Amino acid sequence: MDQQGSKKIKFFWIYVILALSLLGLVDAVYLTYSSLSGGELTCPLTGGCDIVTTSSYSHIAGVPVALMGALYYLSVFVLALLIVRTKDTKGFRFIFYLSSLAFLFSLYLAYIQFFVLHTLCQYCLTSVVVSTLIFLASLILRNRYSPALANPQPHPALSDVGEEEK
Numbered sequence: 507m508d509q510q511g512s513k514k515i516k517f518f519w520i521y522v523i524l525a526l527s528l529l530g531l532v533d534a535v536y537l538t539y540s541s542l543s544g545g546e547l548t549c550p551l552t553g554g555c556d557i558v559t560t561s562s563y564s565h566i567a568g569v570p571v572a573l574m575g576a577l578y579y580l581s582v583f584v585l586a587l588l589i590v591r592t593k594d595t596k597g598f599r600f601i602f603y604l605s606s607l608a609f610l611f612s613l614y615l616a617y618i619q620f621f622v623l624h625t626l627c628q629y630c631l632t633s634v635v636v637s638t639l640i641f642l643a644s645l646i647l648r649n650r651y652s653p654a655l656a657n658p659q660p661h662p663a664l665s666d667v668g669e670e671e672k
Contacts (some may be wrong), residue, residue, distance in 0.1 A: 511569050516651050517590065523601060523642050524586040530636040531579035535574035537629050547629065554625030563618045571615065577631055580583070582640060602644040609641035 536560060540547050549555030558564065564571055582604060585597045612634040619626050 516595070516647065516668040519643050519647050520586050520589050523640055524583060524590065526636050526640050526643070527579045527583040527586060530633060530640070531576060532581060533629055533632050533636065534572050534575035535580055537623070537633075538570055538576050539574050540669040543571040547627070549628055552626040552631070554619075554623070558623055558627035558630055559617055559626045561618075563615070563623070575608075575637075578604065578615060578637075584629055598644070598647050601640075601647045605637065605641040605644045608637040612637040 537547075539545070541564065547555035547559060551564065559572070566574070582601055585601050585604075586648075589595060589597045604647045615630065619630060
């Protein structure tokens with residue numbers, strides 16, 4: 507594939523991340539608004555939104571988890587937008603690291619819903635799916651377009667370690 511085609515595919519994944527982060531942001535802002543206003547969530551698909559969003563797991567140090575999600579999605583959106591506007595792909599690394607943490611935290615929160623609370627929140631599960639898809643898209647970018655990230659080389663000072671023992 508020529509360099510131009512590779513660049514188009516690379517930016518396709520950034521646009522995917524941009525769209526997903528916007529979807530996640532809308533979802534997380536809705537959950538944050540509901541949490542801060544004390545309003546009830548309409549949850550026709552799963553019926554457990556209020557149980558999940560008012561549980562002891564819905565806040566960390568008094569901060570709604572949904573607000574943390576909104577800040578995460580906003581950060582990813584801004585980084586992806588900067589990559590699109592500047593064509594500078596250095597932001598891939600930050601998106602990958604952020605999405606890795608969000609993915610792991612989403613798995614933890616999904617575990618809480620399924621196995622601790624025994625009830626599901628469709629908006630929370632939407633966030634789990636969106637953060638997982640952002641992680642997968644960033645993983646594709648990392649593996650295909652950032653070989654230095656996918657295959658890190660040891661620091662030159664460490665490459666001699668062990669050779670003296672031979």
